[in-house]
Amino acid sequence: xxxxxxxxxVMRKELRQLRRDRITLFMIVGxxxxxxxxxxxxxxxxxxxLKSAVANEANTHLSRQFIAEMSETQVVEFTYSVETADDxxxxxxxxxxxxxxxxxxxxxxxxxxxRRAAAHLLVDxxxxxxxGIANQLAMMPVGFETTKLRPQRSLEVRPYxxxxxxxxxxxxxxxxxxxxxxTMILFTAVAIVRERxxxxxxLLINTPVSTSQLMVGKIxxxxxxxxxxxxxxxxxxxxxxxxxxRGTMLELYIAAAFFISAxxxxxxxxxxxxxxxxxxxxxxxxxxxxxxxxxxxMFPFDGMxxxxxxxxxxxxxxxxxxxxxxxxxxxxxxxxxxxxxxxLAVFTVVAMxxxxxxxSRRLD
Amino acid sequence: xxxxxxxxIQAKGLTKQFGKLIAVNHLDLDVPRAQIYGFLGPNGSGKSxxxxxxxxxxxxxxxxxxxxxxxxxxxxxxLKPKIGYMTQxxxxxxxxxxxxxxxxxxxxxxxxRADKNSRIAELLAKYDLVxxxxxxxGTMSGGQKQRLALACAVLHRPELLLLDEPTSAVDxxxxxxxxxxxxxxxxxxxxxxxxxxxxxxxxxxxxxxxLDHGSKVADGPxxxxxxxxxxxxxxxxxxxxxxxxxxxxxxxxxxxxTQLGMRLRVLIPERFDKPLDIIRxxxxxxxxxxxxxxxxxxxxxxxxxxxxxxxERSN
Numbered sequence: 001x002x003x004x005x006x007x008x009x010v011m012r013k014e015l016r017q018l019r020r021d022r023i024t025l026f027m028i029v030g031x032x033x034x035x036x037x038x039x040x041x042x043x044x045x046x047x048x049x050l051k052s053a054v055a056n057e058a059n060t061h062l063s064r065q066f067i068a069e070m071s072e073t074q075v076v077e078f079t080y081s082v083e084t085a086d087d088x089x090x091x092x093x094x095x096x097x098x099x100x101x102x103x104x105x106x107x108x109x110x111x112x113x114x115r116r117a118a119a120h121l122l123v124d125x126x127x128x129x130x131x132g133i134a135n136q137l138a139m140m141p142v143g144f145e146t147t148k149l150r151p152q153r154s155l156e157v158r159p160y161x162x163x164x165x166x167x168x169x170x171x172x173x174x175x176x177x178x179x180x181x182x183t184m185i186l187f188t189a190v191a192i193v194r195e196r197x198x199x200x201x202x203l204l205i206n207t208p209v210s211t212s213q214l215m216v217g218k219i220x221x222x223x224x225x226x227x228x229x230x231x232x233x234x235x236x237x238x239x240x241x242x243x244x245x246r247g248t249m250l251e252l253y254i255a256a257a258f259f260i261s262a263x264x265x266x267x268x269x270x271x272x273x274x275x276x277x278x279x280x281x282x283x284x285x286x287x288x289x290x291x292x293x294x295x296x297x298m299f300p301f302d303g304m305x306x307x308x309x310x311x312x313x314x315x316x317x318x319x320x321x322x323x324x325x326x327x328x329x330x331x332x333x334x335x336x337x338x339x340x341x342x343x344l345a346v347f348t349v350v351a352m353x354x355x356x357x358x359x360s361r362r363l364d
Numbered sequence: 365x366x367x368x369x370x371x372x373i374q375a376k377g378l379t380k381q382f383g384k385l386i387a388v389n390h391l392d393l394d395v396p397r398a399q400i401y402g403f404l405g406p407n408g409s410g411k412s413x414x415x416x417x418x419x420x421x422x423x424x425x426x427x428x429x430x431x432x433x434x435x436x437x438x439x440x441x442x443l444k445p446k447i448g449y450m451t452q453x454x455x456x457x458x459x460x461x462x463x464x465x466x467x468x469x470x471x472x473x474x475x476x477r478a479d480k481n482s483r484i485a486e487l488l489a490k491y492d493l494v495x496x497x498x499x500x501x502g503t504m505s506g507g508q509k510q511r512l513a514l515a516c517a518v519l520h521r522p523e524l525l526l527l528d529e530p531t532s533a534v535d536x537x538x539x540x541x542x543x544x545x546x547x548x549x550x551x552x553x554x555x556x557x558x559x560x561x562x563x564x565x566x567x568x569x570x571x572x573x574x575l576d577h578g579s580k581v582a583d584g585p586x587x588x589x590x591x592x593x594x595x596x597x598x599x600x601x602x603x604x605x606x607x608x609x610x611x612x613x614x615x616x617x618x619x620x621x622t623q624l625g626m627r628l629r630v631l632i633p634e635r636f637d638k639p640l641d642i643i644r645x646x647x648x649x650x651x652x653x654x655x656x657x658x659x660x661x662x663x664x665x666x667x668x669x670x671x672x673x674x675x676e677r678s679n
Contacts (some may be wrong), residue, residue: 203455203516206419207472208444361440363421 023279031286038290038308047133047303052099053080053091058107066119066142070101075137077302088122092160094336095326098124098302099134111142117156118142125159126170126329129300134159161246161329168241173324174297176233177259177317181291182284184226184260188267189280191218192359197277205361215356219264226260227253234328247327251334255327258344259320265351266316272358291317319343369433372397372524372555373418377427380413380578387413389578390427395557395571400550402569403559404667410578411559412452415526418557419449432523445473448517452528454509458502462493462512465501466519473520487515491545507538514542518549525549527558531565543568563663574670581670590661593631593669595619596639597661600628600647602654611650617642620668630656631669 018024056063070076076099080091088100100122104110110118119142123134138155162169195201204214230252237243245252266287274280292298294312301312312318319340326332326340334341373395380388388410395401403411416422418431420440429436434443456465466487470480488494491511496504501512510530517525527546531539543565550556550570558569566572567586574582574589582589602608605623612621612630619631632639643656661669 198458199451199453199455200457201455202421202451202453203449206421206444206447206449207469208441208474209472210441362423363416364423 021276021279023274023282027282027286031282034286035289038293038311047129047300048074049077050075050098050130050133050300050302051096052076052078052101053082053088053097054078054101054103055082055084055088056103057084057105058103060108062111063103063107063119066103066107067101069142070137070140073137073140075133076101085120085122089160092122092124093326093330093332095124095322095330095332098127098130098300099137111154118154119156121155121157123157123159124330125162125165126173126325127296127300128162128165128167128170129303131157131159131162131165133300166241168237169243169329170325172233172237172241172243173328174295174321175237176230176256176324177295177320178288178292178297179229179233180226180256180260180320181263181317182288183229184222184263185267185270185284185287186281187222187225188219188264189270189274189284190277191268192271193274193277193280196275202363211356211359211361215268215352215359219261219268222264223257223260226263227256230256243328245328246331247333251327252324254334255320255323255337255341258341258348259316259323262316262344262347262351265348265355268355269351269358272355287315291315294318296321313343316344316347369430370397371395371430373401373429373431373557375418375427375429378414378417378424378429379426380410380417380422381425386578388417388424391575391578391580393429393573393580395555397555398550398553399570400546400556400558400568402566402572403557403575404561404563404566404572404663405559405575406561408577409575411575412528413578414575415449415528415557415559419443419447419526445520446523448520448522448525450513450517450525450527450530452532454501454513454533456501456509456512456516459500461498461500462488462504463497465512466516469516469519475520483519487519491515506533507535507541510534510538510542514545518554523553523555525554525556525558527556529559529561531560531562539565563667567663574667576671576674579674581674582666586663589666590663593661593666594634595631595661595665595669596634596636597659597665598630598632598639598643598656599659600630600643600654600656601626602628602647602652604652607650608647608652608654611652612643612646615642615646619672622668629659629665631665631672 054067056067071078080097082088085102088102091097092100102120102122104119107118110116121134121138123131125131134157138157140154142154159165195204234245234252238245270280270283274283290311294304294308295315295317296312301309301318304312323337323340326337371394373393375391375393378388378391379386391414403414405411413422417424418429418436420436420443423437431443432446460468463484466484470484475483488497491514493508493511493515496508501509504512510533531542546556560566569586571584572586572589573580600608600612605626605628609621609623609628612618612628617632617636619633621628621630630643632642636642640656640658647654
């Protein structure tokens with residue numbers, strides 16, 4: 001009986017404390033609801049509207065009809081129309097499209113020739129899921145009404161950048177982003193909270209250190225640490241899994257520096273919201289899960305519903321994964337990927353400004 | 365440039381309200397330069413809140429103050445280089461060494477390399493921390509931590525030191541040494557505002573403000589406060605002090621009767637001209653064996669007297 005009273009005393013105390021911890025309380029409800037919605041929408045193997053381009057060199061009635069039929073499948077969405085196969089390759093490299101449809105000038109003759117593929121599908125092979133979709137697309141019947149039932153594949157799939165379709169090639173560049181998201185946000189998320197918990201902050205805000213000196217001073221050392229982590233992951237990826245680095249290490253480092261800054265700034269912002277280190281960690285997890293699910297790391301970005309894509313576009317990791325896959329696998333230049341860098345820079349400025357504005361140099 | 369007033373701090377009607385609680389209630393203060401000014405009061409009397417308002421950490425709900433010629437509330441950033449602040453809780457970095465902590469603070473105050481090294485060496489020697497130079501601050505004793513905190517607070521040679529219960533975690537010997545250092549600083553021209561709830565510390569201050577429930581209830585040099593309590597202090601020596609206390613407290617004239625071991629300290633307002641008779645009468649009626657004599661007021665008596673008045677007033 002006595003033991004039960006003590007047991008209940010501990011339970012009651014625990015619940016009372018929990019009730020007063022608003023962020024934890026929010027996490028109890030918000031984490032499962034938020035994550036199940038994200039999971040549910042993101043896990044969607046029925047991929048639609050992959051960004052695509054077409055180079056119709058034949059420009060015949062039949063080829064146009066073929067393109068229209070492809071469009072109707074809703075698997076591809078033609079956002080560009082270009083002249084040559086080279087143009088398609090350029091779009092692929094810059095990450096603007098996942099699939100390029102090349103229709104050669106002699107398309108009409110190829111259609112009736114069972115030995116030759118009627119057209120080519122140029123596919124971004126960095127994501128094996130997309131290659132799989134392209135293979136299904138290649139089974140699409142093509143031809144004049146009478147020849148439409150050709151049994152063999154009418155289209156030739158040409159996976160670029162990862163012809164062997166090895167998963168590690170796809171995973172490792174994305175993994176850099178996941179690992180950096182976790183470590184970088186966590187490092188800074190606890191940074192201010194820890195000083196507050198230990199009482200250091202009351203002394204610090206009474207010195208002439210300015211808020212921006214404090215904030216920037218707290219993130220710069222971690223940029224270096226993040227770059228070391230990048231070198232480690234890329235090194236191990238090359239050594240054990242033969243993951244290529246087709247671009248230069250410098251380009252990868254520049255992209256990583258932008259990404260790390262964005263994450264550190266977000267961490268600092270979290271640090272000004274959380275009251276305890278525990279809350280800061282919970283908020284980090286809250287950012288980490290969508291960074292894994294909605295960034296294009298696990299599922300093809302284009303295949304996600306629009307709402308999930310909007311959330312994904314806000315996450316730094318989405319842009320960084322596009323950067324790493326572009327630099328490491330497709331040898332895309334930073335200029336071609338400039339828009340992703342720009343988004344990361346804007347994110348950094350916004351999060352940093354938010355952190356500086358939220359950080360009060362007073363105690364009231 | 366603000367003009368050199370004779371006061372380091374002047375506050376008028378300084379008030380801080382947290383929700384319904386009035387933590388500091390219309391406080392007027394005049395702290396002369398190069399003196400040690402004490403804030404004496406129990407926990408929750410508004411000492412820390414006042415200090416935090418004076419250094420710009422809290423915004424007053426009402427009233428204003430002038431600290432070293434700078435208006436509060438106002439631009440606290442001009443004030444920061446001129447004041448040193450020692451928080452109630454140890455606020456240096458426990459996972460940095462003594463030297464690293466001092467080095468950090470020196471950089472924060474933009475010391476040049478040469479100045480920094482000589483100043484740190486000077487402070488290590490002065491505050492008896494040479495042997496602990498490479499020790500982690502977190503592993504030091506209470507007294508050592510306190511010396512380090514003071515060294516960091518005075519590193520940039522501030523004109524004004526604000527010390528929030530600096531000796532609450534240290535032994536009596538360390539406290540004595542600490543006060544010797546404070547006097548040294550005051551002699552060199554530093555104004556020191558120190559809060560405490562120790563009577564013996566309060567007695568050492570040049571001037572003293574007694575705070576109770578956010579209000580200033582007395583103000584002046586300790587000796588002056590002791591001689592003007594408006595109370596007669598009677599010391600009663602009894603075999604059964606508890607019974608004596610019960611007997612004495614039946615008399616309506618009594619302000620308070622506090623037990624100190626075998627003795628009782630009884631406060632009776634001066635307007636009753638025969639305090640000893642009142643007490644002896646009360647004791648005799650209850651048949652209690654005890655001796656009573658008049659004694660001079662201690663600071664504790666002052667404290668009891670003024671806080672009692674304050675309670676009566678607010679009731």
